[in-house]
Amino acid sequence: MNISSASQQSGLPLKTIRYYEDISLVRPARAANGYRDYSHADVHLLKFVQRARSLGFSIDECRLLLSLYQDENRASAEVKALALAKIEEIDSKIADLKSLRATLSTLAAHCHGDNRPDCPIIDDLAGRS
Amino acid sequence: MNISSASQQSGLPLKTIRYYEDISLVRPARAANGYRDYSHADVHLLKFVQRARSLGFSIDECRLLLSLYQDENRASAEVKALALAKIEEIDSKIADLKSLRATLSTLAAHCHGDNRPDCPIIDDLAGRS
DNA sequence: GCTTGACCTTCCAGTGACGGGAAGGTTTAA
DNA sequence: TTAAACCTTCCCGTCACTGGAAGGTCAAGC
Incomplete structure (x- = not known):
C-alpha cells in the first residue's frame, strides 16, 4: 500500500x-x-x-x-530489563519535576502577585535570599 | 573579566x-x-x-x-503568572509520566523475565492484547 | 487527449539548547 | 623564546522529527 x-x-x-x-x-x-x-x-x-x-x-x-x-x-528477561530501566528513568524524571514544582510553588506562594514591583520570585532568581 | x-x-x-x-x-x-x-x-x-x-x-x-x-x-503579578503557568506545565508532565509508568509497570509485572521467548511486553507493543 | 488536483518523490533547512572540535590569534610564565 | 593556556570564530552533530520547495505520477472528469 x-x-x-x-x-x-x-x-x-x-x-x-x-x-x-x-x-x-x-x-x-x-x-x-x-x-x-x-x-x-x-x-x-x-x-x-x-x-x-x-x-x-x-x-x-x-x-x-x-x-x-x-x-x-x-529471552523475555531482556525485554523486561529494558522496561524496568525505563521505569527507573521515568521515576527519576518525576522526582526532578516534583522537586522543581515544590520550589516554584513556594516561590509563587510568597509572591503577592499585584501591581507592585516587589517580587520574591525575581529576588530568588537574582540570588537575593 | x-x-x-x-x-x-x-x-x-x-x-x-x-x-x-x-x-x-x-x-x-x-x-x-x-x-x-x-x-x-x-x-x-x-x-x-x-x-x-x-x-x-x-x-x-x-x-x-x-x-x-x-x-x-x-508588576509582580506578571512574574507570578509565569511561575504558575510553569507549575501547570510541570503538573501535566508529571501526570503523563505517571501514566506511562503505570502502563510499563503493569506490563513488566506480567512478564516472567526468564529465558523463554514469550513476552507480554512485546505482545502488547505488537498489539496482541 | 487534456487538465486538474491529489498523490508521491527527493532534498534542504529549521527546531532547542547547547557540545565537540578545528584552525588560528593572544597572553603569560618559565 | 617557546610552550601552554587562554581566547576567537566557524561549522557540524545531537534528537526526532517538521515544513516547504521543486518536480514526477496517477486517477477522474470533460
Missing part, C-alpha cells in the same frame, strides 16, 4: 514514516514507479514503533525492541 | 555563555584584543539565567524574566 494508507493505519505522520525509512528503522519495498510500498507486516512494525515511542522509548531502544520482537529465540 | 572567570562564577559552561551572547541573552563588552569582557553585573545576569533554566524555564521565558528583572516598574 502507499505511504498515506500506511500513515492512516499506523497513526504516524507521513514525514515520520519517511524518517523511519531514512534511519533504516522500518524499510518498505518500492513499487515500479518509485513509490514506497508498505506491506501489512510493515504497517505492523510501524504500529509497534508507534506504541513503543508513546511509551517513552527512544528510537534506538525501538530498534532494539524491534530486533527482539523479530527474534524467535529472544 | 574573561569568559572563563565568568564561567566559574556563574557555573555555566563556556559554550553556553557564548551561546547566550549569540542569541543576545547576555551580551558582554569586548576588550581591545577582542576577548569578551564580563562585568559583575553580566555575571549576575548569567547566574540569574542559570537559576531560571534550572527551574525549567525556557530560553524565551528567561528572556522575559530578565526583562522583568530589569524593569523597575514591573
Whole structure:
C-alpha cells in the first residue's frame, strides 16, 4: 500500500514514516514507479514503533525492541530489563519535576502577585535570599 | 573579566555563555584584543539565567524574566503568572509520566523475565492484547 | 487527449539548547 | 623564546522529527 494508507493505519505522520525509512528503522519495498510500498507486516512494525515511542522509548531502544520482537529465540528477561530501566528513568524524571514544582510553588506562594514591583520570585532568581 | 572567570562564577559552561551572547541573552563588552569582557553585573545576569533554566524555564521565558528583572516598574503579578503557568506545565508532565509508568509497570509485572521467548511486553507493543 | 488536483518523490533547512572540535590569534610564565 | 593556556570564530552533530520547495505520477472528469 502507499505511504498515506500506511500513515492512516499506523497513526504516524507521513514525514515520520519517511524518517523511519531514512534511519533504516522500518524499510518498505518500492513499487515500479518509485513509490514506497508498505506491506501489512510493515504497517505492523510501524504500529509497534508507534506504541513503543508513546511509551517513552527512544528510537534506538525501538530498534532494539524491534530486533527482539523479530527474534524467535529472544529471552523475555531482556525485554523486561529494558522496561524496568525505563521505569527507573521515568521515576527519576518525576522526582526532578516534583522537586522543581515544590520550589516554584513556594516561590509563587510568597509572591503577592499585584501591581507592585516587589517580587520574591525575581529576588530568588537574582540570588537575593 | 574573561569568559572563563565568568564561567566559574556563574557555573555555566563556556559554550553556553557564548551561546547566550549569540542569541543576545547576555551580551558582554569586548576588550581591545577582542576577548569578551564580563562585568559583575553580566555575571549576575548569567547566574540569574542559570537559576531560571534550572527551574525549567525556557530560553524565551528567561528572556522575559530578565526583562522583568530589569524593569523597575514591573508588576509582580506578571512574574507570578509565569511561575504558575510553569507549575501547570510541570503538573501535566508529571501526570503523563505517571501514566506511562503505570502502563510499563503493569506490563513488566506480567512478564516472567526468564529465558523463554514469550513476552507480554512485546505482545502488547505488537498489539496482541 | 487534456487538465486538474491529489498523490508521491527527493532534498534542504529549521527546531532547542547547547557540545565537540578545528584552525588560528593572544597572553603569560618559565 | 617557546610552550601552554587562554581566547576567537566557524561549522557540524545531537534528537526526532517538521515544513516547504521543486518536480514526477496517477486517477477522474470533460
